[in-house]
Amino acid sequence: MSGRRQIRWHIAVFLAPAVLVYTAIMIVPLFGTLNLSLFNQTPERTTEFVGLSNFRTLFGDPRWSGAFWNALGNNAWFFVVHMLVQNPIGILLAALLSSPRLRMAAFYRTAIFIPTILSFVIVGFVWKLILSPIWGIAPGMLDVVGLKSLFAPWLGKEDYALTALALVSVWQFVGIPMMLIYAALLSIPDEVLEAAEMDGITGMSQFWKIKLPLILPSIGIISILTFVGNFNAFDLIYVAQGALAGPDFSTDILGTFLYRTFFGFQLQLGDPHMGATIATAMFGIILIGVCIYLFGIQTRLRRYQF
Amino acid sequence: MAQARISAGRSIAAHAVLITYTLIALFPVFVILINSFKSRKAIFAEPLALPTRETFDLIGYTTVLKQGDFFGYFQNSMIVTVASLFFVLLFGAMAAFALSEYRFRGNLLTGLYLALGIMIPIRLGTVAILELMVASGLVNTLMALILVYTAQGLPLAVFILSEFMKQVSDDLKNAGRVDGLSEYTIFFRLVLPLVRPAMATVAVFTMIPIWNDLWFPLILAPAESVKTITLGSQVFIGQFVTNWNAVLAALSLAILPVLVLYLIFSRQLIRGITAGAVK
16 A cells, blocks of 8 residues: 555544543443452542552451352352243244244234333333232142142242243343344345245254354344443342342342442441442453353354355 | 145144234233223132123223323423434444444554444443533433433444444445446435345344333433333332222223334334335
8 A cells, every 4th residue: 555544534423422432421431430449448448549458358358258149149040041941942043033934023023022112110120020929820820720739939039030020021022132133033035045945944953053043143142232331230139039039048149239238228238339340340251251142152153244 | 736735734733823822922911901991899709800881990090090190291202203314324333334344543443432332231331421411411301311212222323233234235335436436425315225124124123122111211301291101000000009990990091192102113123124225
């Protein structure tokens, strides 16, 4: 290339609004929070710089580290349930919906997406009602099919509560993978599918051999969105079990742990510095996961232009 | 003949799966709706029964409508959601185009910088955001909420849209350049129409957390005149925990508007897809 290329102003114009709003409203305040984790309150109500000692407390002090690992473990299970239940169901529903000449596809798509548009306030309230042993829609329904002995107050038992809430969350959010995969499936050109049909690849084998490889990038996106969403989750646990994430912290995830620490609950005072420390730890965990995806998985996915 | 039978069987199986899942998805909503029209006694006696002439009762709705200004709340939610959505889609698509189309120094870094926002909940910065809004005099205005939600929605919008924009054919864009179109025209006239289904998808995902958010309205705009409907109904549920009629009616009323909003966008989604834009 001879000479310098001229400055391409249009790139700056395209990027500027998003970068400016995002930096001012999101990044700057977030760094304010991360900064908080390096300070502590002195007895004289002033703050002092303590370096990484808050992190030493979080990972080293048994009172803090026990709660932290418990929340992290629960959060990991929450994520596993979503990956094993939510995403396969989402892909299955999208594959069925995108089959040509399916009647009432719009109705199904809308109906299945409705739980996703409900607020956590509604979702938490209604599932507590349904699973409640007192008002008892679930026990009543199991009674009708003769399985009443299977009923347990799922939300109140330590062994089941987290899984039950994870399944409620799957129920609420299955529409998101469904929609993304659906859009990806519809954008596969007809010519590709017709060519496959000419070669005698139809039905199930067409899905596995032609469509699935083409939608892999979208599956990658929903996996990482699920990961990020789950490790930021808070609202559903909060509206269903409260900030204490009962019974006996068995549904405590990082979000509720952070909330309790940051804002305090009942007799415990809020501690913005330890809260910010937990927030920073969460940030680290999510960052690691996203980097594994971006550098380990996304770069290996093949993209096709049509 | 055999082929036709197989495909009929397959279509019945597909419908069976879809109907089953539809029932699972709608059942809880159905429970709320039917019980909101029943008298208190009937709610407890037979939660699954449809309202009959004896059990039909509108007491819940009359209680709700007498309290608070539901129409005003609804209007506030509508303004905030639509304005934030507009800015997220416009700014997000522009940035996604720059990132997916041009090679320039710092491309990957800018992409990672913007993607950072997907990973961290904006709520972690609440204290600093509140200070910022107080300093700029935006507390208790809808503008404060619009700004926060725009920032919140942008990272995901950029991430999804740039993934879709990478699939838009290079030949088409280069043909435009050969014809002397400016980069702005290529973006607005050629690329934007092609990614409309993706835009509708992003719109739906951006809209839901905005409409349902409780946190920022509570902190940044709690005044009566700028209250959103989610905050309004939450306050209401808090006051009337034991008044089940009123709570169920309030929940039903809170479902309706977002359902309508979703139906509007989902029609756009269908139109975008059936126009065959991407194909």
